[in-house]
Amino acid sequence: MLELADGGSSSLLTWMTFFPLLGAVVISLLPSRNQNLHRWTALGFSLVPLVLAVKLFMVFDRSTSDVQLWTQVDWIRTFHIQYFVGVDGISVTMVLLTALLCAVCVVASWGIQRATKGYFALFLLLETGMMGVFVSLDFFLFYVFWEVMLLPMYFLIGVWGGPRKEYAAIKFFLYTLAGSVLMLLVMIALYFNVNDPSTGGHTFNMLHMMAQANHGEWLLDPTIRHILFLGLFIGFAIKVPIVPFHTWLPDAHVEAPTAVSVILAGVLLKMGTYGILRICYPILPDAAAWFAYPLAILGAVNIIYGAMCAMAQTDMKKLVAYSSVSHMGYVLLGMAVFNEAGITGAVLQMFNHGTITAMLFLMVGVIYDRAHHREINGFGGLGTSMPKYTTVFSLALFAALGLPGLSGFVGEALVFVGAFEVYRVVTIVSVLGIILGAAYVLWMLQRVFLGPLNEKYADTPDINRRELITVLPIAALVIFLGVFPPPIINMIKVSLLNLIAQIPG
Amino acid sequence: MQGLFFYLFGTVAVISALLTITRRDPVTSAFWLIFCFLNVAALFATLSAHLIAVLQILIYAGAIMVFFLFVTMFLGKEKRSAERPNPVVFGVGVLTVGAIAGGLMRLVRSGSHDFGEVGPEHGTIEAVSRLLLSNYLFAFELTGLLLTVAMVGAVLLARREAKGARATRTPAGAPSGPAGVEEVADA
Amino acid sequence: MNFTWSDAAYFGPEAVMGLTFLLCVLGDLVTRGRRHVVPFGTLLVGTAISLVLALLHPPVSSHAILGQMVVVDGFAHFFRLLFLGITFVTALLSWSSREIMGRDREHQGEFYALAAMLCFGMMVMAESADIVMLALSLEAVSITSYILAGFARFSFRSSEAALKYVLWGAVSSAVMLYGLSLFYGLTGATSYEGIRAGLSGGQGGMALLVAILFVMAGIGYKISAVPFHFWTPDVYEGAPAPVAAIFASGPKIAGFALMIRFFYVALVQDDSQGTLALLDDVQWPWVLAIISAATMTLGNMAAIRQNSVRRLLAYSSIAHVGYMLMGFVVLSANGLAAVLFYLFVYAIMTIGAFLVVVALNNRVSGEEIDDYAGLGFREPLVAAMMFLFLISLTGLPPTAGFIGKFYLFAAAGEAGLWWLAILGVLNSVVSLYYYMRIARAMYFTPPELSGRVGLAQAHLILLVVLAVPTLVLGVFWSPLKEFADQSLRMLLGGG
Secondary structure (H helix, E strand, O other), X not given: OOOEOOOOEOOHHHHHHHHHHHHHHXXXXXXXXOHXXXXXXXXXXXXXXXXXXXXXXXXXXXXXXOEEEEEEEEEEHHHOXXXXXXXXXXXXXXXXXXXXXXXXXXXXXXXXXXXXXXXHHHHHHHHHHHHHHHHEOEHHHHHHHHHHOHHHHHHHHHHHOOOOHHHHHHHHHHHHXXXXXXXXXXXXHHHHHEEOOOOOOEOOEHHHHHOHHXXXXXXXXXXXXXXHHHHHHHHHHHHOOOOOOOOHHHXXXXXXXXXXXXXXXXXXXXXXXXXXXXXXXXXXXXXXHHOHXXXXXXXXXXXXXHHHHHHOOOEHHHHHHHHHHHHHHHHHHHHHOOOHHHHHHHHHHHHXXXXXXXXXXHHHHHHHHHHOOOEXXXXXXXXXXOHHXXXXXXXXXXXXXXXXXXXXXXXXXXXXXXXXXXXXXXXXXXXXXXXXHHHHXXXXXXXXXXXXXXXXXXXXXXXXXXXXXXXXXXXXXXXXXXXXXXXXHHHHHHHHHHHHHHOOO | OHHHHHHHHHHHHHHHHHHHHHOOOHHHHHHHHHHHHHHHHHHHHHOOOHHHHHHHHHHHHHHHHHHHHHHHXXXXXXXXXXXXXXXXXXXXXXXXXXXXXXXXXXHHHHOOOOOOOOOOOOOOHHHXXXXXXXXXXXXXXXHHHHHHHXXXXXXXXXXXXXXXXXHHHOHHHOOOOOOOOHHHHHO | OXXXXXXXXXXXXXXXXXXXXXXXXXXXXXXXXXXXXXXXXHHHHHHHHHHHHHHHOOOOOOEEEOOOOEEEOHHHHHHHHHHHHHHHHHHHHHHOOHHHHOOOOOOHHHHHHHHHHHXXXXXXXXXXXXXXXXXXXXXXXXXXXXXXXXXXXXXXXHHHHHHHHHHHHHHHHHHHHHHHHXXXXXXXXXXXXXXXXXXXOOOOHHHHHHHHHHHHHHHHHHHOOXXXXXXXXXXXXXXXXXXXXXXXXXXXXXXXXXXXXXXXXXXXXXXXXXXXXXXXXXXXXXXXXXHHHHHHHHHHHHHHOOOEHHHHHHHHHHHHHHHHHHHHOOXXXXXXXXXXXXXXXXHHHHHHHHHHHHHHOOOOOOOEHHHHOOHHHHOHHHHHHHHHHHHHHHOOOOOHHHHHHHHHHHHHHHOOOHHHHHHHHHHHHHHHHHHHHHHHHHHOOOOOOOOOOOOOHHHHHHHHHHXXXXXXXXXXXXXXXHHHHHHHHHHHHOO
């Protein structure tokens, strides 16, 4: 059961959440001609949450599973809605990831030329939405942030995206909304059937919802609980995305501008799995146990299906997009086994996939800016003309295929260790995903960077300083966490143990 | 005695109403409708609602039907024949009438509501006027406003007709909607 | 039974609007229709006085006045303020509308007179406590609406719209009157209270069901619920845009007010635990739940296929009626409060969306969705506000529309009507698609022409005035919710 840490009240998270919103307002008031002003303002406003994130990393108490740094204020008293934010071990890594990637992406968006004012304002609004999702502990508040995030994303894809941007944008919007309205109904059902122990009224407070003693009679019926779990799960599964709800993802990732793809893959996908860990599991633990096996199978399907689709791609960005489907499968598989190794691996993989896939998209963006296409077969021998670029991209690709010593390996290994204890067959099938992953990664590496140099790209300038600034911090993190993962594992461990303790065998 | 009159006028009213909707020639229909109205007026009279009976004859059987006949004749003979009713619509109509009739029958049989006898004063012009100017004064006033609006509207639309007729002769006065008229029908 | 001066105190705002109507007509006659400022000013001043009177004298308890024909209570007060607000805004919005002005501004005076009358009629609709008043007030609003629908001179479509409106309206009024006469026959009473007393025996049976259905036909026409909705798109498209803005909000809301009072006073009883129950075993909520489902689904499905912004908004307004009926059928104070909340929010956002149509009328190439291409770059402020109204209509946070829908779904969920709630949220997803078609045109498509469109200053100010509450009520809405709750207390507490 999740509880509030004594004396843990703090406004840190509120600042992290709403500072970007302030930035969005400021940018929309700036004159529209001066593009550099927009860029620097956006950078300033996205660096503040990053600095605060460093502080969060320092002050976070790793010895407790309680909710820390919380703020709890009544918002709409008549309907028991509160402004209630806080972090525990599960959400803190996501908050750090969001702050990091957002700052990086502002730099990565430096090349945007069209309507920079709108772009950066929407981008900062998006950051507020994402932060809000990860820190909310009131279901209503969570839902508001969850939806608010859709609007800027719709525009960022639709206005600044590629050739099929309109289709991709509306598809993304419709899919996600369809999922979230299901969540809305479940939220309403929970509201009317969970009692606030202190007042006796209904509540949106997630901590109260997690305490099984507060559940009303209607909510005790197992069938009802399974239905509610499914409703929530589908809502989150669309976001993850879990096959067969994944078809929006390749379109959205491919059409979105580079920085937005990074955010989509790096942060948005994590919201789905985060939602399952934060809401589905603790509120309906018995239903989670009941659905565990199907979840594991879905995880395996994601791994294999995503990897096979990635192999079939000729577009680099699409390949990376499908590799995300595959990698989120590991997360799902790890979550489906309720033991320490599995679930720790899952959360670790969420963080690591965020950094690795961000690198991949950034690197694809670099070559796209120069060559204006992303066809894997259209390149060749770039290793000789762009040595620095090749080094960094290879690092990202090796991390993606799970090379030991890089961070991707740790999460995947833990997932397999945990899953093998519980679902042997499923795990063995899933391990094939690693082989497939190695196949598509190496194949792409070979076709793009090795072999004879394509003369067309002989004079392509190598990666420049700004691009290096975006990718090097992430690369450092990938290497560091590959060698020494405890900084992250220590943060999440106690909370995850607390979570799995509630799930009935 | 009263019962006899009720059934007599009632039967005739229903039959003439049926004839009204089954005749194909509008003029014949209109005459049957007048006959129906007269019988309904007689029914009102037997219920000692004399004012309503007179109003029924004056306004419906008189003014409105005369106006109706005038328009029908004015439009000319060739436009007069009505089409056969759509069988679906006809079926729904019969069913609805059946349902209402059945419901009313049961209601009358059950005698759930007793309206009681009325005094000799009931339904006279004086009694109705008294009611209109006391209990129903506001409704009466509202009706007055309603008629004013109708008048304003009639003037507005009639003047527009005149303008519109003139405008159609000049190209500049053609219909000025943002798009073609054909789209109106796409609902 | 008799009239007293204290009645006048309760009836002040309505009386002022009735007088405003007459003064507008007179003012137009005296100035021979040349100085439109006179009726315009009369309407604005009259509405303002009425609003002040209403605000100064909010009813603290339920008063049956004018021979028990109308009831002034918190419920009436809520709608009174709403209608006066709508009238005020639409009057302002029509002042610089080219369609109302026409070429020579000849009939503008009559427009203001009719707007005053419409407001008067709507206020009485919300206060009617007797089927005589129900029929009369509905008719007053209908007849005024017919004239307004045919207002655009020289426009064939406006005339056609008006004619369709009249024909549908006449039929449904006749059906409703027959239904009302059945109520009288069943109970021997014309007042809602009397009808309830007469029905408590519970022997209505088939005749009661038919009576309810027939009355529903009349009201359903006014609120444009399926299957009485066919006139809506034609009228919204054919009538001048300011009139369409009024139709989409005013009479529809008045229809809801009338329906709530009639059904919840005459056909529902308050049992001792404070829960509402049906008087009779006639399950009209089921019928209305099916109407609700059909209305939202058909409205949304039809809206997808539209290319004209006005027709799209017309069908979407039909869909919104379906959502609101959801709160009506659950027989709970929460459900009604949700409806009231939604009506208020709906008025703001729908007038806002139509205001954009008015403002752009004749300034962009037409009223197809494609004609709005690139608006986001030519007129960023207008496009941003249109987008705000659109997402509010879709029901996405942080807008008032989301909160409204949330309460409706919550009411349905609380009552266990999950099938209706699921249908409702799925319809919301469908509606996103067609609302975003407008957004897509505005933002994703490059403009054919560059440079600003050039809009009337008054329209811009009004747009901001409507956009602010759409956003603010999405973040902090307690005052409105409490107002809605409070307004219902007298209505349901009295019964």
